[in-house]
Amino acid sequence: MRGGREHAWKRAALLLAAGAAAAGGCAWAVQGKLTTAWYEVPLPAGLEGLDGVKIAQISDVHSADLERPLGAALAAAAPDLIVMTGDLVNREDRELSRALSLARMAAETAPAFFAPGNHEGDNPCWPELRDRLEEAGVQVLEDRAVLWSLRGEGVNLMGLWDVTHDPLGWAHAQAALPERVRALRREGALNVLLSHRPSLLEEYRAGGADVVFCGHAHGGQVRLPLAGPVFAPDEGLFPKHTAGVYQAGETRMVVSRGLGNGTPYPRLWNGPELVVVTMKRAGT
Numbered sequence: 447m448r449g450g451r452e453h454a455w456k457r458a459a460l461l462l463a464a465g466a467a468a469a470g471g472c473a474w475a476v477q478g479k480l481t482t483a484w485y486e487v488p489l490p491a492g493l494e495g496l497d498g499v500k501i502a503q504i505s506d507v508h509s510a511d512l513e514r515p516l517g518a519a520l521a522a523a524a525p526d527l528i529v530m531t532g533d534l535v536n537r538e539d540r541e542l543s544r545a546l547s548l549a550r551m552a553a554e555t556a557p558a559f560f561a562p563g564n565h566e567g568d569n570p571c572w573p574e575l576r577d578r579l580e581e582a583g584v585q586v587l588e589d590r591a592v593l594w595s596l597r598g599e600g601v602n603l604m605g606l607w608d609v610t611h612d613p614l615g616w617a618h619a620q621a622a623l624p625e626r627v628r629a630l631r632r633e634g635a636l637n638v639l640l641s642h643r644p645s646l647l648e649e650y651r652a653g654g655a656d657v658v659f660c661g662h663a664h665g666g667q668v669r670l671p672l673a674g675p676v677f678a679p680d681e682g683l684f685p686k687h688t689a690g691v692y693q694a695g696e697t698r699m700v701v702s703r704g705l706g707n708g709t710p711y712p713r714l715w716n717g718p719e720l721v722v723v724t725m726k727r728a729g730t
Contacts, residue, residue, distance in 0.1 A: 478717025506704030532563020627653025665703030
């Protein structure tokens with residue numbers, strides 16, 4: 447049922463995209479140049495030593511040839527950590543060298559951590575990609591956490607498999623998600639969660655994550671002037687969680703528009719982006 451509804455939404459989004467492109471008649475509307483989106487997120491009490499720490503997010507590359515502009519953007523941002531939130535490759539990709547070269551560049555810039563997305567879950571080359579990411583210096587987080595020491599404080603980097611990876615189905619995965627997050631949390635540390643889908647904010651909050659980094663929505667694929675994002679998986683037409691910072695309780699969720707395009711539908715008024723989050727002491 448979910449697949450049928452999603453297919454119908456995608457067809458509707460394609461028609462809207464085609465109409466928007468025809469109406470705009472502008473090549474600049476498609477894809478566009480890479481930009482950097484800067485956000486600030488408040489620190490939990492007691493972690494003031496992390497004030498000013500910068501976390502860069504790379505998401506939804508889909509094997510795009512963006513290593514050079516992304517490398518320049520990362521160098522300018524000078525992040526302390528890099529998180530990669532899935533769909534580095536497309537599900538049908540068998541040639542992995544471009545994605546691995548980009549990942550190696552990221553790991554040479556700052557400590558880098560990766561959580562798989564739905565495309566990795568569908569790609570039979572995932573075991574090879576996982577091993578080669580580790581060889582390239584990227585720590586792969588498959589339902590596990592790594593405690594990283596930074597400025598005398600602990601940053602607990604937690605990574606989850608995409609919910610579609612659960613053999614018992616979406617409903618089971620969604621119900622189990624808060625406990626999966628709680629099992630990885632560490633008291634006294636900044637609990638940073640890497641999880642591909644932004645439609646599960648309430649579950650991330652229930653699990654006790656401080657900051658969640660997500661992608662998957664591709665910024666709504668088409669971002670119509672004045673109207674905003676048009677379509678995202680899971681949330682359908684005119685979705686709610688496509689780009690920026692969202693809050694539920696004490697949990698902040700950062701959503702990247704992503705860098706590439708794993709669909710046949712064009713990205714319009716929705717260029718690729720690197721996200722950089724600066725952690726700030728509360729009240730500053």
